[in-house]
Amino acid sequence: MAETARKSGDESTPGLLRGLSGKVLVLTVLFVMLGEVLIFLPAIANFRIQWLKGRIAQAEIAALAAEAAPDQILSSDLRSEILKGAGVLVVSLSKDQKRQLILRSDGDQMIEASYDLRETMWLPQIADAGAAMLATGPRIIGVVDKPPNMSGDLIEIALDEEPLRQALRGYGLNILLISVGLSLLVGLVVFVALNRVLVRPMQRLTLNMVAFGRNPEDASRIIGPSARRDEIGIAERELHAMQGELLSMLQQKNRLAALGLAVSKVSHDLRNMLSSAQLISDRLSGVEDPTVQRFAPKLIASLDRAIGFLTQTLKFGRAQEPPPMREKVALKALVDEVIENAVLRTSSRIVLYNNVAQSIVADADRDQLNRVLTNLLRNAIQAIETAQAEDPGAREGAVTVTARRDGSVVAIEIRDNGPGIPERIRPRLFEPFQSAARSGGTGLGLAIAAELVRAHGGEISLATTGPEGTSFVVTLPDTVAELRTGRRGERRPADA
Ligand SMILES: Nc1ncnc2c1ncn2[C@@H]1O[C@H](COP(=O)(O)OP(=O)(O)OP(=O)(O)O)[C@@H](O)[C@H]1O
Numbered sequence: 082m083a084e085t086a087r088k089s090g091d092e093s094t095p096g097l098l099r100g101l102s103g104k105v106l107v108l109t110v111l112f113v114m115l116g117e118v119l120i121f122l123p124a125i126a127n128f129r130i131q132w133l134k135g136r137i138a139q140a141e142i143a144a145l146a147a148e149a150a151p152d153q154i155l156s157s158d159l160r161s162e163i164l165k166g167a168g169v170l171v172v173s174l175s176k177d178q179k180r181q182l183i184l185r186s187d188g189d190q191m192i193e194a195s196y197d198l199r200e201t202m203w204l205p206q207i208a209d210a211g212a213a214m215l216a217t218g219p220r221i222i223g224v225v226d227k228p229p230n231m232s233g234d235l236i237e238i239a240l241d242e243e244p245l246r247q248a249l250r251g252y253g254l255n256i257l258l259i260s261v262g263l264s265l266l267v268g269l270v271v272f273v274a275l276n277r278v279l280v281r282p283m284q285r286l287t288l289n290m291v292a293f294g295r296n297p298e299d300a301s302r303i304i305g306p307s308a309r310r311d312e313i314g315i316a317e318r319e320l321h322a323m324q325g326e327l328l329s330m331l332q333q334k335n336r337l338a339a340l341g342l343a344v345s346k347v348s349h350d351l352r353n354m355l356s357s358a359q360l361i362s363d364r365l366s367g368v369e370d371p372t373v374q375r376f377a378p379k380l381i382a383s384l385d386r387a388i389g390f391l392t393q394t395l396k397f398g399r400a401q402e403p404p405p406m407r408e409k410v411a412l413k414a415l416v417d418e419v420i421e422n423a424v425l426r427t428s429s430r431i432v433l434y435n436n437v438a439q440s441i442v443a444d445a446d447r448d449q450l451n452r453v454l455t456n457l458l459r460n461a462i463q464a465i466e467t468a469q470a471e472d473p474g475a476r477e478g479a480v481t482v483t484a485r486r487d488g489s490v491v492a493i494e495i496r497d498n499g500p501g502i503p504e505r506i507r508p509r510l511f512e513p514f515q516s517a518a519r520s521g522g523t524g525l526g527l528a529i530a531a532e533l534v535r536a537h538g539g540e541i542s543l544a545t546t547g548p549e550g551t552s553f554v555v556t557l558p559d560t561v562a563e564l565r566t567g568r569r570g571e572r573r574p575a576d577a
């Protein structure tokens with residue numbers, strides 16, 4: 082127990098990284114970094130292209146300036162000046178497939194890599210930018226593009242890559258710092274927002290579930306639902322309802338358990354009391370008085386039944402009925418017995434009729450059938466008596482028991498001319514504790530009767546009820562004789 086409590090304690094507070102909060106943090110960081118890469122790479126690629134295009138434009142202007150010189154002849158010094166101003170080493174302009182002009186500074190230049198700016202594929206551009214940034218040592222590169230001022234079809238330049246590298250590094254560092262700062266800010270805001278909107282409410286739900294699970298009988302641990310209209314709000318409200326239901330179920334179970342204990346105690350001591358009563362009544366049967374002789378055996382039989390019943394209840398720990406011990410029961414005699422017992426307690430203004438035919442035999446547990454009929458008869462008598470007590474002018478009461486056999490089923494009807502069953506208790510008439518309408522009733526009688534009849538494979542039903550009276554019908558099927566298993570088409574020996 083302590084072990085499981087500790088374990089669930091660990092589970093309710095997962096480590097920072099295993100919890101929702103940590104997961105949200107890790108995910109935010111990952112996505113921010115991804116966003117970072119997606120911003121940074123295209124930015125430097127674009128910067129490099131723009132930078133080179135700037136050089137191309139300057140080189141073109143330089144070429145045009147050289148073209149404007151008289152006879153297109155420039156001194157070596159001036160040429161170097163112009164090229165230096167444009168930041169390139171060589172410029173060549175072509176028109177109509179022919180090279181028109183070449184400006185070249187002094188000295189040999191070996192072009193190590195050349196790029197065509199007319200190609201606009203992103204991935205190679207990103208790769209080229211990366212290479213330019215990371216390369217070590219001076220490099221001379223060639224660049225080809227369409228002249229921006231339309232002075233020809235094609236312009237080719239050669240230049241030292243070092244200035245480009247410096248500019249790229251400076252720009253890259255700048256954009257890295259800015260985007261890291263921005264991403265961190267956005268990430269932080271996203272993290273805080275997710276935490277507030279999702280993680281915290283989820284943690285509240287979880288902690289509440291764990292706390293409630295530890296002690297579901299504490300009503301103060303039921304979650305207070307918020308007014309949220311999203312899924313979390315729904316979950317809170319559903320959890321609230323579920324916990325309430327569970328609590329009331331537990332309370333009912335506790336009540337029933339307490340009741341069970343009380344019943345056991347009552348049964349126990351009542352059995353002892355009845356046992357002494359039994360001893361005394363045993364002595365009574367020795368008395369010669371004819372009235373005593375008539376009633377003593379009934380008293381003894383009743384006490385025997387009561388003691389047996391209490392013993393059963395104690396043995397099973399609850400009032401579960403033992404399976405019926407079925408036998409052939411002469412119904413008329415049984416009804417006589419039931420009526421005779423009931424008569425003792427019945428006012429003189431009620432007549433009880435036994436209209437059961439002599440020949441009817443039921444296949445049932447004698448004691449249990451006795452209890453079923455006694456309960457039904459007592460209900461009828463009590464109903465009539467209550468009505469008569471409220472209105473002394475009420476008609477004479479009558480309760481009639483009839484029975485008939487249809488094939489293998491015996492149907493017994495108990496009909497009274499009482500006031501009928503109140504409408505509001507009819508739907509749950511056969512449920513324990515649900516239907517007691519009269520004061521002093523527990524609402525168990527019909528539930529017990531129904532259970533006993535069901536154990537016989539039969540049924541008890543309210544046939545009619547109203548101001549003219551009430552009638553209950555009990556149907557009891559005979560036990561089915563066990564069928565012999567034989568092959569289809571096989572003849573039974575008797576048929577042969
Ligand atoms: N024949 C009847 N006529 C009118 N009302 C009846 C009749 N039978 C049962 N009832 C009503 O149904 C209720 C339930 O009957 P049930 O036998 O289950 O419990 P109870 O008689 O109240 O208590 P218990 O039998 O456990 O002492 C009764 O309280 C009574 O109001």
Ligand SMILES: [Mg+2]
Nearest residue numbers: 456460526527
């Ligand atoms: Mg009753």
